[in-house]
Amino acid sequence: MPVRVLVVDDSSFFRKRLTEILNGDNHIEVVGAAINGKEAIELVKKLKPDVVTMDIEMPVMDGITAVRKIMQSDPLPILMFSSLTTDGAKATLDALEAGATDFLPKRMEDISQDRESAKRQLCARVRLIGARGLQKGPLLAAKPQFAAPAPKPAPGLRRGKFRLVAIGTSTGGPVALQQVLTGLPASFPLPILLVQHMPASFTPAFAERLNKLSAIRIKEACDGDRLENGCAYLAPGGMQLLLEERHGGAVIRIVESRPGQTYKPSVDVTFGSASKLFGADVLAIVLTGMGADGREGARMLKHGGASVWAQDKGSSVIYGMPAAVVEAGLADKVLALNAIGPSLMEVV
Structure with missing residues (x-):
């Protein structure tokens, strides 16, 4: 059963390029594309993909806002695409805190100088986070729960002079x-x-x-x-x-x-x-x-x-x-x- 992906980006060139790369993997199927965060939220509800790839800067609704809303209503793995800049770093960290699972550079050459290797790494990342989501486990159990009471320490821990x-x-x-x-x-x-x-x-x-x-x-x-x-x-x-x-x-x-x-x-x-x-x-x-x-x-x-x-x-x-x-x-x-x-x- 292939991992079903929704591609979200306001660039028609990038949507097409990413769709071609992902559909070139026998274990991945692109089931739809959205041009902004608002449309992404609607298509997540309609298409129920296993993974969403999400751009950060888009008109109508940006990727960070879309991540936050999707994780509140229809949580699933979201892979962010980011520019490797200081502003891109801050925005990507905001997206991860909002609930995104992982991120990759938007430029393929920033993933790997070898284009084919970059494609393989991208597809492998999508397959892996898609499989994690399909396990039906607590996908974002790692998300901070600051309001929750702190658990008791685990029993049987070694106490010693750690440095x-x-x-x-x-x-x-x-x-x-x-x-x-x-x-x-x-x-x-x-x-x-x-x-x-x-x-x-x-x-x-x-x-x-x-x-x-x-x-x-x-x-x-x-x-x-x-x-x-x-x-x-x-x-x-x-x-x-x-x-x-x-x-x-x-x-x-x-x-x-x-x-x-x-x-x-x-x-x-x-x-x-x-x-x-x-x-x-x-x-x-x-x-x-x-x-x-x-x-x-x-x-x-x-x-x-x-x-x-x-x-x-x-x-x-x-x-x-x-x-x-x-x-x-x-x-x-x-x-x-x-x-x-x-x-x-x-x-x-």
Whole structure:
């Protein structure tokens, strides 16, 4: 059964181009197209697609407003198309907070320099989020529920002298990170490393947004930053975040990605570096995301005696990265998203 897609964009050229690419995949069927957000809402009710691809800037009704209304009335996976600019980053983050599942650059060459590879990645993303929606599970369980009472921490958690928290995530991560980090007090006693698969133009805006919403300090990591308690450091898009010891303290190194590295930044790279410097004193957490980035880093951490948590399937937008850790037998605890913040406070 193919994934049924509604394409929403005010550009007739882009609608046609995207429709041709998606219909070229045997597992995808474009069932309709809309030229603005208002028409999209009407066609979602009429056609009941499995996935909507949504532009942000459109006449009559913009994509962010349309996402919010669709998620209130007929929730389903929505893939945003965004320009890789500062304004595009802010708008995309607004769309994710409104309930969109994921985003991709609007220019195919920004997905991959190889056009055929870009097409394959686009279709794979649509198939994956479509399959997640078809599971009939809580698609947006990762959406913050700030009015809900905080759950009790999970039982049986290791309490110890942790010196670092490291969190890795991808699809669904912006909203998941927001929920975890906004629940931490300004007095949180450890530094936190954040690795979110995200373009270079997005990470400054994302760090700024998290910092405004959170009691702890959150910044985009810079080369030479010294780790401080109560501060979270977001790995810059397109780069790799490493740690080294300098003058008796831990310092962040931001380095270029090597040729062939799929993820920029990579959870595996940062987890592995944290393992070398902090050994057993790391608490690593793998949140929602596509693929298996974080599994090999978690393996290194476990070999060094560190603790690893994974988000559970029910609260993950995409149960890929956490599943890879769990299925490899590397997770000490599997927790619902809304239990991670309280459990963090319990163990530190």
